[in-house]
Amino acid sequence: MSRMCISFLMCLLIAGSVHAQEDANMKDTFFVIHSRKSVRNFTDAPVSKIDLDKIVRAGMAAPSAVNMQPWSFVVVTDRKKLDELAAGLPYAKMLFKAGAAIIVCTEPEKAYDQNKDLAVIDASLAGENILLAIEALGLGGVWTAAYPYEDRMKHARTVLRIPQKVIPLNVIPLGVPTGVDKPKDKYKKEKIHWEKW
Numbered sequence: 001m002s003r004m005c006i007s008f009l010m011c012l013l014i015a016g017s018v019h020a021q022e023d024a025n026m027k028d029t030f031f032v033i034h035s036r037k038s039v040r041n042f043t044d045a046p047v048s049k050i051d052l053d054k055i056v057r058a059g060m061a062a063p064s065a066v067n068m069q070p071w072s073f074v075v076v077t078d079r080k081k082l083d084e085l086a087a088g089l090p091y092a093k094m095l096f097k098a099g100a101a102i103i104v105c106t107e108p109e110k111a112y113d114q115n116k117d118l119a120v121i122d123a124s125l126a127g128e129n130i131l132l133a134i135e136a137l138g139l140g141g142v143w144t145a146a147y148p149y150e151d152r153m154k155h156a157r158t159v160l161r162i163p164q165k166v167i168p169l170n171v172i173p174l175g176v177p178t179g180v181d182k183p184k185d186k187y188k189k190e191k192i193h194w195e196k197w
């Protein structure tokens with residue numbers, strides 16, 4: 001076989017493997033999206049700082065209006081603080097068993113046009129990135145509401161010393177899942193309107 005033929009075959013092989021890698025990445029993304037679920041049952045295993053850092057970085061990769069990134073994140077691993085949070089949040093009792101929590105915060109002053117709606121939308125996108133990153137790492141988490149409930153935001157602000165001008169959007173307890181929580185199939189054909197409503 002000539003040298004040229006060998007080079008050509010090599011190029012084909014490399015191109016093929018690049019495409020295979022792209023396909024694998026695409027499947028990974030869809031797999032994570034469809035396997036994400038609210039996880040409310042955790043083992044006693046801790047969550048590593050390395051994983052928490054990866055998760056928060058994924059949050060910061062979210063899009064935001066005019067790239068204003070009005071978000072910030074409080075990461076909690078201290079057992080006492082997790083329990084204090086749980087005590088005042090009626091629908092976040094899973095915090096008692098969670099290894100950590102991430103509180104996605106947002107600041108209207110830092111959003112485009114200082115618009116509160118945009119601040120909440122931007123930080124919600126960061127929140128979804130965080131939920132997907134948690135799933136991708138084999139961990140589990142659940143968005144529990146702080147915003148728009150005054151009492152829940154007040155409790156989060158008090159426990160975590162969050163300034164009044166900062167909105168604690170949610171509290172995301174996370175940990176190693178026991179495996180009982182499963183993804184739901186939410187596909188509904190009638191929700192899609194092709195070309196017109």
Ligand SMILES: Cc1cc2nc3c(=O)[nH]c(=O)nc-3n(C[C@H](O)[C@H](O)[C@H](O)COP(=O)(O)O)c2cc1C
Nearest residue numbers: 036037038039040091092142143144145182183184
């Ligand atoms: C804005 C918002 C608020 C939520 N608040 C709570 C909450 O306070 N407690 C809770 O257990 N789950 C809460 N959830 C989780 C939802 O119950 C959950 O996403 C929904 O039932 C769909 O299930 P899935 O996440 O497993 O797909 C909240 C989710 C969103 C988006």
